[in-house]
Amino acid sequence: MKRRNTYAAIIGGGAAGLMCALRAAENSLGQKIIILEKADRVGKKLLVTGNGRCNLSHIGASAKSYHGEGSEDLINILFKKYSPDAVLEHFHRLGLMTTDDSEGRVYPRSNLATSVLDILRMRLSAYGVEEACGVDIREIRKVRSGYEVITEDEIITTEKLVVAVGGKADYAGRESGAQLIKDFGLATTKPTPSLSPVKVEGDSLRSLKGVRVSAQVSLIHGGEIIKAERGEVQFTENALSGICIFNLSRYANRHNGCEIAVALLPEMSVDEIEDELTRRLKLNRNGVLSDLFVGLFHKNIGIALIKAAGLKPSKNCKDISNKELKVLADVINNWRFKTIPRHDFKNAQVTAGGVNIREINHHTFETKRHKGLYIIGEALDVDGDCGGYNLQFAFASGMCAGDHL
Ligand SMILES: Cc1cc2nc3c(=O)[nH]c(=O)nc-3n(C[C@H](O)[C@H](O)[C@H](O)COP(=O)(O)OP(=O)(O)OC[C@H]3O[C@@H](n4cnc5c(N)ncnc54)[C@H](O)[C@@H]3O)c2cc1C
Numbered sequence: 423m424k425r426r427n428t429y430a431a432i433i434g435g436g437a438a439g440l441m442c443a444l445r446a447a448e449n450s451l452g453q454k455i456i457i458l459e460k461a462d463r464v465g466k467k468l469l470v471t472g473n474g475r476c477n478l479s480h481i482g483a484s485a486k487s488y489h490g491e492g493s494e495d496l497i498n499i500l501f502k503k504y505s506p507d508a509v510l511e512h513f514h515r516l517g518l519m520t521t522d523d524s525e526g527r528v529y530p531r532s533n534l535a536t537s538v539l540d541i542l543r544m545r546l547s548a549y550g551v552e553e554a555c556g557v558d559i560r561e562i563r564k565v566r567s568g569y570e571v572i573t574e575d576e577i578i579t580t581e582k583l584v585v586a587v588g589g590k591a592d593y594a595g596r597e598s599g600a601q602l603i604k605d606f607g608l609a610t611t612k613p614t615p616s617l618s619p620v621k622v623e624g625d626s627l628r629s630l631k632g633v634r635v636s637a638q639v640s641l642i643h644g645g646e647i648i649k650a651e652r653g654e655v656q657f658t659e660n661a662l663s664g665i666c667i668f669n670l671s672r673y674a675n676r677h678n679g680c681e682i683a684v685a686l687l688p689e690m691s692v693d694e695i696e697d698e699l700t701r702r703l704k705l706n707r708n709g710v711l712s713d714l715f716v717g718l719f720h721k722n723i724g725i726a727l728i729k730a731a732g733l734k735p736s737k738n739c740k741d742i743s744n745k746e747l748k749v750l751a752d753v754i755n756n757w758r759f760k761t762i763p764r765h766d767f768k769n770a771q772v773t774a775g776g777v778n779i780r781e782i783n784h785h786t787f788e789t790k791r792h793k794g795l796y797i798i799g800e801a802l803d804v805d806g807d808c809g810g811y812n813l814q815f816a817f818a819s820g821m822c823a824g825d826h827l
Pocket of ligand 1: 433436437438439458459460461465466470473476477478479557559586588599600770771799800809812816
């Protein structure tokens with residue numbers, strides 16, 4: 423077995439780990455820093471973020487867009503120094519130019535995720551930080567001088583150890599570093615998928631596969647609206663998808679008995695919708711119901727709404743009663759879908775759950791139980807909404823820990 427010493431070893435070369443290594447390298451006076459990555463390359467996930475554009479931060483991100491027990495306190499403290507502005511300023515200093523859209527989502531000006539990864543790797547290389555990829559960590563031992571990381575062919579002794587292994591949500595389907603964390607005996611919250619499509623009961627969606635609508639969506643549980651969002655809803659064979667749905671998925675994946683209410687004309691009251699339907703029924707008095715929504719909704723959406731109201735698409739418009747009209751008008755802004763919690767991480771962008779925040783010092787990300795051991799990024803029980811919040815947290819926590827190594 424080969425043996426060597428480093429000042430800091432960072433396990434996981436994702437967004438958080440790379441940023442942490444860079445900050446540590448910027449601060450250290452030439453001390454040896456190594457990134458230990460399981461995959462054959464660092465930053466693979468970064469390349470698929472934001473559909474290949476990498477939505478790296480969100481202007482004005484604050485605690486209200488993050489979840490996880492105690493996340494509010496942690497984010498409030500972290501963003502005082504490592505706000506989106508501070509993260510972006512650091513990237514600008516490294517040479518990355520960014521741009522933001524009307525919603526506040528920040529992207530590299532090149533619109534290429536690879537620009538973010540390349541700039542980090544270039545600067546890491548300039549500081550002499552080593553990237554060791556394809557590494558299989560067998561064991562970690564606490565020793566007097568810090569930690570020993572035992573891989574298949576070497577023992578690395580390090581003063582500081584950073585765990586930046588991410589969560590379970592991983593499109594490449596790799597195993598997470600959950601086992602490594604388990605060995606430290608830290609309290610964790612059960613991981614569940616978040617920012618995923620939400621599965622719904624029944625087969626009513628089959629005819630809507632591929633259809634997109636702009637809508638307001640509300641997650642309802644026990645008669646209460648838990649969260650409401652506006653945006654584009656995408657229908658798949660058995661699920662609702664789209665950014666607004668992703669933002670409801672955290673709760674929907676954790677609780678049975680939820681419903682999603684879709685409002686297709688949220689800017690209109692039920693009375694206004696009734697008036698519009700009455701006008702359309704008159705226009706189509708010699709036609710059938712399935713023609714009623716032509717020019718307003720996708721044809722298959724119209725038919726699905728009619729069925730959801732308990733009516734037949736082949737029914738003649740002139741035979742619609744007042745009561746039926748009211749039911750149809752109601753469905754348009756209160757189209758209900760019973761949700762099914764999902765447990766797989768395949769289509770999830772983020773893991774909710776992870777190492778409990780109370781295990782770490784909020785100002786440094788060092789664990790309270792193990793001196794010199796830091797945990798950052800998605801491995802922690804912090805997950806953000808869709809829109810650059812998760813990378814903002816990964817980079818900010820990486821910067822913070824890197825500054826304190
Ligand atoms: C398809 C997709 C799109 C996304 N788009 C966005 C977006 O546009 N904006 C946004 O804010 N968020 C986005 N996210 C979420 C974001 O990518 C993550 O929250 C973020 O990457 C977390 O950073 P991290 O460094 O903590 O973990 P990761 O980026 O997951 O990095 C962890 C690294 O650790 C390595 N690793 C794991 N176990 C071990 C081990 N045992 N030994 C060594 N190495 C190990 C992994 O291989 C990986 O390289 C997206 C996620 C996905 C899946």
